[in-house]
Amino acid sequence: MSYQSIAAVAVGAESGATVSVGWLHLIFTPAAVATFIRNHIDRPTTDLEPRRLYTAREIETLTGLTAATIRADRSRGRCPVPDDTEGRAHRWYGATVTEALAARRGYRKPSADGARER
Template sequence: MVRPPETVADIAARLGRPTTTVSKTWTRHPAWPAPLEQRRGRWRLYDPDDVDRFVRDHIDRQTPELDPARLYTARELEDAGIGITAGTIRADRTRGRWPAPDNTDGGVNRWTGATATAALAARRAYRRNTEG
């Protein structure tokens, strides 16, 4: 089924993101899809399938498979490709946005893969709008 073309406002509403994020950030990304030749009034239109591919490839962070029982340091989590740095984990920890470590043996903070995966799922950039 062919979906109708969308404006930036349509895209933002469908994906549950602010219009300004789509218009001022996403559309400036080099991989953002080219607008279609047609317009809706003065608004450019985009193919929703092209937009979905862009979001999948450049916006949505896919949490890597972490061993749920293994303990990871912040650096090991960064190296696993979770999409945030060890410094961000440490900063978020001090601000209460990252869970307490599951293990602190030897003075080193470690989180299980299950804890890290749950923390990543709670981060805004990892959530998808499931409404609508």
């Protein structure tokens, strides 16, 4: 069971939830789940200059999304093609990066009706 699955189960409980993974039984309170998500899953938004070009290393520094993840996503077709490929460095406009980050899948807290909030 993934952390996100455990988090989704625990968020729905009012007094806490017991999650069983094989022989291991874990109890999570909603506050503990919210803290975990805030510290490990949520990505803060970053204001990038829309017309400035950024390298993968600069994107990593500003957004926390590692250069290795950017390279892996590019090889899997999940990252937009660079806006500039002059020389060895691939660079993206801030507007391109902002759009790509907004489209990245992340944890979405279930709402009261069970639908995923964005």
